[in-house]
Amino acid sequence: MATFWFWIVAVMITAYVVLDGFDLGAGTIYLIATRDPVERRKILRAIGPVWDGNEVWLLAAGGTLYFAFPQLYASSFSGFYLPLMMVLWLLILRGFGIEFRARMENPVWQNFFDVVFSVSSILLAIFFGAALGNVIRGVPLDATGYFFEPLWTDFKLGPRTGILDWYTVMAGVFALVNLTVHGALYIAIKTDDDLARRARGIAVLLWPMQFFLTCLSLIFTYFIRPGITTNYGQHPAAALIPIVVFSSLAVMLWAVPKGQSREKIAFLASSLYLAGMLVGAAFALYPVVLPARNPVYDLTIYNTAAANHGLSIGLTWWTLGAVLAVAYFVFIYRMFRGKVQLGEGHY
Amino acid sequence: MDSALLVHRLHFAFTATFHYLFPQLTMGLAPLIVVLKTIALRRNDAVYHRAARFWAGIFGINFVLGVVTGIPMEFQFGTNWSHFSRFAGGVIGQTLAMEGMFAFFLESSFLGLFLYGEKRLSPRAHWLSAVAVFVGSWVSGYFIIATDAFMQHPTGYYLAPDGSVQLASFWQLVLNPWAWWQYAHNMSGAVITGAFVMTAVGAFYLLWGKWTEQGQIYVKTGVIAGCLFSILQAFPTGDGQGKLVANLQPVTLAAMEGLFQGQPGAPLVILGQPNDQQGKIDNPLEVPRMLSMLTYKRWNAHVQGLDAFPKQDWPGNVPLLYYSYHIMVGLGTLFIAIMVVAALLLWRGKLFRARWMLWILMLSAPFPYIANTAGWMTAELGRQPWLVYGLMRTEDGYSKGVSGGNAMFTLLGFMGIYTVASILFLFLMRREIEHGPVRELDAPSDLSATAGSR
Numbered sequence: 001m002a003t004f005w006f007w008i009v010a011v012m013i014t015a016y017v018v019l020d021g022f023d024l025g026a027g028t029i030y031l032i033a034t035r036d037p038v039e040r041r042k043i044l045r046a047i048g049p050v051w052d053g054n055e056v057w058l059l060a061a062g063g064t065l066y067f068a069f070p071q072l073y074a075s076s077f078s079g080f081y082l083p084l085m086m087v088l089w090l091l092i093l094r095g096f097g098i099e100f101r102a103r104m105e106n107p108v109w110q111n112f113f114d115v116v117f118s119v120s121s122i123l124l125a126i127f128f129g130a131a132l133g134n135v136i137r138g139v140p141l142d143a144t145g146y147f148f149e150p151l152w153t154d155f156k157l158g159p160r161t162g163i164l165d166w167y168t169v170m171a172g173v174f175a176l177v178n179l180t181v182h183g184a185l186y187i188a189i190k191t192d193d194d195l196a197r198r199a200r201g202i203a204v205l206l207w208p209m210q211f212f213l214t215c216l217s218l219i220f221t222y223f224i225r226p227g228i229t230t231n232y233g234q235h236p237a238a239a240l241i242p243i244v245v246f247s248s249l250a251v252m253l254w255a256v257p258k259g260q261s262r263e264k265i266a267f268l269a270s271s272l273y274l275a276g277m278l279v280g281a282a283f284a285l286y287p288v289v290l291p292a293r294n295p296v297y298d299l300t301i302y303n304t305a306a307a308n309h310g311l312s313i314g315l316t317w318w319t320l321g322a323v324l325a326v327a328y329f330v331f332i333y334r335m336f337r338g339k340v341q342l343g344e345g346h347y
Numbered sequence: 348m349d350s351a352l353l354v355h356r357l358h359f360a361f362t363a364t365f366h367y368l369f370p371q372l373t374m375g376l377a378p379l380i381v382v383l384k385t386i387a388l389r390r391n392d393a394v395y396h397r398a399a400r401f402w403a404g405i406f407g408i409n410f411v412l413g414v415v416t417g418i419p420m421e422f423q424f425g426t427n428w429s430h431f432s433r434f435a436g437g438v439i440g441q442t443l444a445m446e447g448m449f450a451f452f453l454e455s456s457f458l459g460l461f462l463y464g465e466k467r468l469s470p471r472a473h474w475l476s477a478v479a480v481f482v483g484s485w486v487s488g489y490f491i492i493a494t495d496a497f498m499q500h501p502t503g504y505y506l507a508p509d510g511s512v513q514l515a516s517f518w519q520l521v522l523n524p525w526a527w528w529q530y531a532h533n534m535s536g537a538v539i540t541g542a543f544v545m546t547a548v549g550a551f552y553l554l555w556g557k558w559t560e561q562g563q564i565y566v567k568t569g570v571i572a573g574c575l576f577s578i579l580q581a582f583p584t585g586d587g588q589g590k591l592v593a594n595l596q597p598v599t600l601a602a603m604e605g606l607f608q609g610q611p612g613a614p615l616v617i618l619g620q621p622n623d624q625q626g627k628i629d630n631p632l633e634v635p636r637m638l639s640m641l642t643y644k645r646w647n648a649h650v651q652g653l654d655a656f657p658k659q660d661w662p663g664n665v666p667l668l669y670y671s672y673h674i675m676v677g678l679g680t681l682f683i684a685i686m687v688v689a690a691l692l693l694w695r696g697k698l699f700r701a702r703w704m705l706w707i708l709m710l711s712a713p714f715p716y717i718a719n720t721a722g723w724m725t726a727e728l729g730r731q732p733w734l735v736y737g738l739m740r741t742e743d744g745y746s747k748g749v750s751g752g753n754a755m756f757t758l759l760g761f762m763g764i765y766t767v768a769s770i771l772f773l774f775l776m777r778r779e780i781e782h783g784p785v786r787e788l789d790a791p792s793d794l795s796a797t798a799g800s801r
Binding site: 048049050052053055056058059060062063064066067068070071073074075076077078079080081082084085088089091092093095096099100103104146147148306307309310313314317318320321322324325328329331332335336 | 407408411414415416418419421422424425426427429430432433435436437438440441443444445446447448449451452453455456457458459460463464467468507511513514515517746747748749750753754756757760761764768771775778779
């Protein structure tokens with residue numbers, strides 16, 4: 001039962017990264033890819049009707065995590081106290097940036113919220129990457145099942161780690177690159193002409209870096225957590241995950257420069273790539289959910305899950321809720337499909 | 348009190364109080380917008396369509412603030428109250444996760460359609476998206492109230508060997524009687540806020556002499572809803588909620604009412620200052636025997652006072668609880684008076700010319716916010732010293748690993764960001780109201796885009 005919920009939460013987090021990832025990425029290229037206010041409006045219009053729904057995956061994943069693994073929620077949220085609070089502040093500012101910008105036509109007002117939106121998107125991408133880096137690297141949990149990490153200590157992987165060390169900083173940069181590409185490919189689908197061309201250009205430019213960082217992060221992860229391959233050794237079928245990751249990268253290399261004719265394939269490949277990386281990480285960690293620096297204190301699905309009765313009840317309503325949520329998303333994305341047309345509604 | 352505990356409590360109290368300024372309006376406006384949309388659709392009336400569009404704009408600003416200030420609430424269960432989450436997550440995780448799955452997805456998906464899809468959708472489908480937003484926001488409210496109800500009156504749980512509580516009965520948790528009354532009372536309070544704000548904007552337009560046709564619609568809709576729900580707020584919802592407190596949290600009732608000594612034929616204190624040093628009310632203005640009557644329907648019924656309970660089980664801050672409760676009840680009574688008079692004038696066809704009444708209606712807008720806030724303070728201060736009533740004390744629930752200094756850092760950060768948010772909010776609301784209900788479906792507001800000014 002706990003295994004089942006482990007995968008549900010993993011899939012929800014993956015859905016969050018793939019969905020909100022493109023609107024975060026749209027934020028990171030927002031100032032670079034655009035040349036005038038009309039183009040900026042096109043980007044906002046492309047994400048406007050969907051960003052809030054995408055962000056709900058974070059809330060829903062958080063809620064489901066709380067429900068299924070309350071002890072994990074308690075330990076990790078209090079341990080990552082400071083960075084999580086900063087994530088909250090950034091999410092607040094970013095929401096203002098998107099929603100309040102168009103409420104006034106003054107260029108000074110709009111420039112201000114342009115910067116707020118873009119900078120908060122960039123920082124969020126880095127924070128999320130660093131957070132994932134922390135979960136893979138492990139945190140200083142003790143016998144009480146709690147820990148508290150300061151933002152940084154000495155940037156080394158010693159016993160007294162901070163949120164930021166060289167490994168998690170790399171993870172943050174890595175996430176920023178991946179989400180930037182992801183967002184650029186989404187904007188390429190939703191817009192046309194110069195803006196779409198420039199967005200594609202960013203994705204082409206970043207591809208070598210994405211490839212390089214993928215390899216580098218895998219090597220470093222193996223270096224600091226040699227046990228990470230154990231699950232892969234036991235289940236040879238899991239080799240499919242790295243195959244998916246690297247073939248998605250290859251497809252992106254093939255599809256992105258070709259422009260409009262393969263824009264959807266490129267975006268799908270990027271989504272698959274992100275999903276592959278996340279599912280691969282979850283598979284490598286399982287059944288650990290939050291590794292400790294000292295493995296004795298690892299938090300696993302077994303010592304953090306809620307009791308069985310509650311978990312099995314949850315299956316019923318969760319399934320119903322998930323079916324409804326997917327139906328809404330299919331409906332919304334169909335409603336707002338196609339290239340952005342200016343001249344209706346807000347943003 | 349441990350200083351870290353105090354900071355963690357302030358952290359939650361501050362962010363929750365600020366957060367709830369926005370959902371109370373959106374939850375209250377949502378059904379009113381559905382009413383406007385329904386009339387517009389039935390009569391195919393452009394005036395009502397424009398009214399709905401205007402209120403959707405106000406709704407949108409408030410919704411954004413509600414969402415961004417709401418995310419920290421879910422996080423804080425883990426960040427600031429991790430020992431509580433560890434203890435109760437196996438139960439309240441159910442309701443919190445269900446809120447995400449059933450309410451947030453519904454709300455956020457259809458809000459986008461409702462705000463930006465009027466051209467793409469048929470009128471009926473657009474009406475449906477308004478209904479979906481309404482249902483989503485009200486479902487969300489229920490799950491949060493059910494979560495709070497577990498903390499006020501735990502049901503449907505068992506104590507697990509590791510000391511945590513776990514789910515024993517899903518239906519007992521979700522259908523907690525406390526949740527029913529509190530939900531009815533709370534949602535009625537939200538409609539009061541929505542109705543007063545709608546009325547106030549309408550009264551403002553009428554007094555200004557601009558957009559008077561729209562103003563009349565707002566005043567009419569707001570006064571009818573406000574009158575109905577102000578009365579429902581007192582009876583049966585407030586009464587039902589009060590009886591639950593009397594039966595399940597008698598010490599809270601005594602503190603709310605400022606009843607230091609239990610007695611038969613207990614008086615109802617209308618005004619007065621609780622003197623917690625001498626255990627009495629200073630300068631009391633009382634109605635004799637009324638508290639006994641209201642609580643037990645008998646003039647001579649014995650009502651337990653604070654003296655019947657050990658001091659360690661008293662709500663930690665008796666005066667603040669007493670004032671919160673009295674402010675809530677006092678304002679609630681005032682709302683009934685204002686709205687009944689306004690409704691009579693409306694019925695006689697005199698309201699739109701009664702400038703004195705329009706002034707009162709316009710200036711009343713802030714008070715439902717105060718009453719709703721005071722109501723929540725009554726509920727949550729009244730729960731003290733318990734975090735989960737009878738099961739876990741507040742001092743045992745906060746994150747012991749997060750120092751008071753770190754918590755204060757983020758509390759100050761939230762205060763700063765929320766100050767900025769308040770300024771932006773007031774500025775945008777003023778702008779929206781002054782700009783007026785002028786948006787037409789066929790005249791896109793962004794014609795200026797072609798001129799490159801955006």
